[in-house]
Amino acid sequence: MKDNLRQYVSKSISLSDRELDEFCDLFQSSTVKKKSFLLKEGEVCEFEGFVTKGLFRVYRVHSNGVEQILYFAIENWWVTDLDSFTNASVSKLHIQALEDSEVLLISRKDKEYVYEHIPKIEKLFRVMTQKTHIALQQRMMDNLSKTADQLYLDFIEKYPQLSQRLNNLQIASYLGISHEFLSRIRKKIFIK
Amino acid sequence: MKDNLRQYVSKSISLSDRELDEFCDLFQSSTVKKKSFLLKEGEVCEFEGFVTKGLFRVYRVHSNGVEQILYFAIENWWVTDLDSFTNASVSKLHIQALEDSEVLLISRKDKEYVYEHIPKIEKLFRVMTQKTHIALQQRMMDNLSKTADQLYLDFIEKYPQLSQRLNNLQIASYLGISHEFLSRIRKKIFIK
DNA sequence: TAAAAACATTGAACAAGGTCAATAAATAAC
DNA sequence: GTTATTTATTGACCTTGTTCAATGTTTTTA
Numbered sequence: 001m002k003d004n005l006r007q008y009v010s011k012s013i014s015l016s017d018r019e020l021d022e023f024c025d026l027f028q029s030s031t032v033k034k035k036s037f038l039l040k041e042g043e044v045c046e047f048e049g050f051v052t053k054g055l056f057r058v059y060r061v062h063s064n065g066v067e068q069i070l071y072f073a074i075e076n077w078w079v080t081d082l083d084s085f086t087n088a089s090v091s092k093l094h095i096q097a098l099e100d101s102e103v104l105l106i107s108r109k110d111k112e113y114v115y116e117h118i119p120k121i122e123k124l125f126r127v128m129t130q131k132t133h134i135a136l137q138q139r140m141m142d143n144l145s146k147t148a149d150q151l152y153l154d155f156i157e158k159y160p161q162l163s164q165r166l167n168n169l170q171i172a173s174y175l176g177i178s179h180e181f182l183s184r185i186r187k188k189i190f191i192k
Numbered sequence: 193m194k195d196n197l198r199q200y201v202s203k204s205i206s207l208s209d210r211e212l213d214e215f216c217d218l219f220q221s222s223t224v225k226k227k228s229f230l231l232k233e234g235e236v237c238e239f240e241g242f243v244t245k246g247l248f249r250v251y252r253v254h255s256n257g258v259e260q261i262l263y264f265a266i267e268n269w270w271v272t273d274l275d276s277f278t279n280a281s282v283s284k285l286h287i288q289a290l291e292d293s294e295v296l297l298i299s300r301k302d303k304e305y306v307y308e309h310i311p312k313i314e315k316l317f318r319v320m321t322q323k324t325h326i327a328l329q330q331r332m333m334d335n336l337s338k339t340a341d342q343l344y345l346d347f348i349e350k351y352p353q354l355s356q357r358l359n360n361l362q363i364a365s366y367l368g369i370s371h372e373f374l375s376r377i378r379k380k381i382f383i384k
Numbered sequence: 385t386a387a388a389a390a391c392a393t394t395g396a397a398c399a400a401g402g403t404c405a406a407t408a409a410a411t412a413a414c
Numbered sequence: 415g416t417t418a419t420t421t422a423t424t425g426a427c428c429t430t431g432t433t434c435a436a437t438g439t440t441t442t443t444a
Binding site for chain 2: 400401402403404
Binding site for chain 1: 390391392393394
């Protein structure tokens with residue numbers, strides 16, 4: 001079950017078998033049924049998760065009740081509320097499974113321990129955070145400059161397999177547009 | 193001149209005097225006149241910079257000619273194109289001084305060297321990248337959910353000293369709205 | 385397999401914000 | 415100090431996307 005994680009780590013850094021075992025042993029597996037929550041607003045996020053099966057959405061509920069999806073996490077992606085997890089602060093986010101899912105969880109304490117103990121892991125996460133930061137910068141620039149049509153087309157082109165697994169409510173909420181407007185966009189696009 | 197940098201590092205991690213000297217010696221100081229560029233689109237970003245004086249804007253020029261500001265950097269902030277610097281790829285960004293400025297620059301090679309040589313520095317930058325990532329997540333959610341009025345009010349409240357040093361063209365470009373609309377917002381707000 | 389729930393589509397009215405053009409005010413350059 | 419240049423304001427009109435409500439369609443659930 002932890003094969004995915006082993007593979008993921010090995011792709012980025014070279015650890016001895018022993019280090020790799022030690023790292024992976026710090027994770028505990030958890031199954032999460034569709035529609036149930038890994039984290040709810042108001043809680044403190046005590047885990048960082050590596051998804052081995054299924055699909056999660058990480059989202060915020062605004063004061064007017066509107067849900068805004070920050071990101072999705074599928075197989076071989078990490079899922080956490082970075083702010084709440086690193087600062088042990090109260091979370092403003094929800095993390096919910098959109099399919100029956102499985103995830104490997106590491107606690108804050110164990111992660112800090114492993115940073116001290118296996119410095120290459122610190123490198124792994126530094127590089128990872130850099131990559132997600134670059135992607136987020138790109139996404140923010142796109143959101144501010146591109147039209148909704150283009151955002152949608154880019155999304156289904158960039159994440160073809162993921163977009164198959166999502167309904168239009170989820171996609172609209174990720175793109176920051178209303179699902180009614182997404183429906184109109186789809187009509188316009190697919191008629192052409 | 194490197195006192196700011198020494199202080200900045202010391203606040204986050206504890207290095208020996210020797211390590212601190214070694215780290216700071218890798219930087220070379222550079223003065224940048226108002227309106228001149230530290231980086232232009234099409235170049236490869238060969239530096240990461242620590243601003244000791246002045247003000248920079250990091251921005252992209254979209255195909256229609258519209259400028260979108262990704263972020264500003266003032267004293268004690270870092271400035272680089274993270275994507276271009278880490279991947280040695282061609283930059284899509286411009287980095288321009290908005291005031292007469294001074295910046296301490298470290299090269300890609302030296303930064304990689306220091307990661308190997310002083311692991312605490314790796315920690316420093318991991319934590320730093322995490323923080324900026326959290327801030328960017330917040331900014332993206334705000335951009336997607338808040339009205340332009342609110343974005344502007346939040347900006348001048350969050351960065352009071354910075355917003356004093358910027359004209360409304362720059363602020364509008366950062367918020368992703370037209371400067372004409374910002375002008376109307378200001379009228380509406382300050383009349384109340 | 386029937387009822388309930390969730391999801392998708394469509395119309396009509398509306399709001400937020402953009403574009404273009406003109407003018408005024410403030411800075412910078414000489 | 416007086417032009418140039420940059421920045422700010424304002425008006426009129428336009429576009430993109432929202433809201434609300436109704437209806438149809440699919441998927442769950444019992």
